[in-house]
Amino acid sequence: MRDSRTSSSEMTAWCSAVVLLSLILLLSVRENNASGSPRGSQFSEKTCEDIYVVGEGETLHTIDDKCGDPFIAERNPHIHDPDDVFPGLVIRIAPFYFPRKV
Structure with a gap:
């Protein structure tokens, strides 16, 4: 037993x-x-929140395309040159979402 x-x-x-x-x-x-993930899809996996940390290879244009905020430079007075964005830079964004047509 x-x-x-x-x-x-x-x-x-x-x-x-x-x-x-x-x-x-x-x-x-x-x-x-x-x-x-592959480099091309790394941008789509990040979320767009009020505070955003720039990733490697990102520009203000790619962040705008992803998050829908065309006024990133205006919202961040610490960005003196929009072409001088580097990984680790903390920025403030305000994502804009277009209303869906029903």
Whole structure:
């Protein structure tokens, strides 16, 4: 009787370990897919919030296209030259969404 309890608890432990490892692997793959996207789609994955951190390869024009704020330079007096935007620069944006026609 003791052997059946031991094997049962060992089986439960192994199943729990397999489930835990599967979850860790799944979350790791999802995180890598989100961060390891091709360069062309990196802009579409970011969200447009009030405060925006410029990513590598982005310009005010690409941020405007993505977020819908054509007045980024006007809203950010610390940007003296619109062509001098660099990764890590923190800017304020106000996304503008056109109303949908029904």
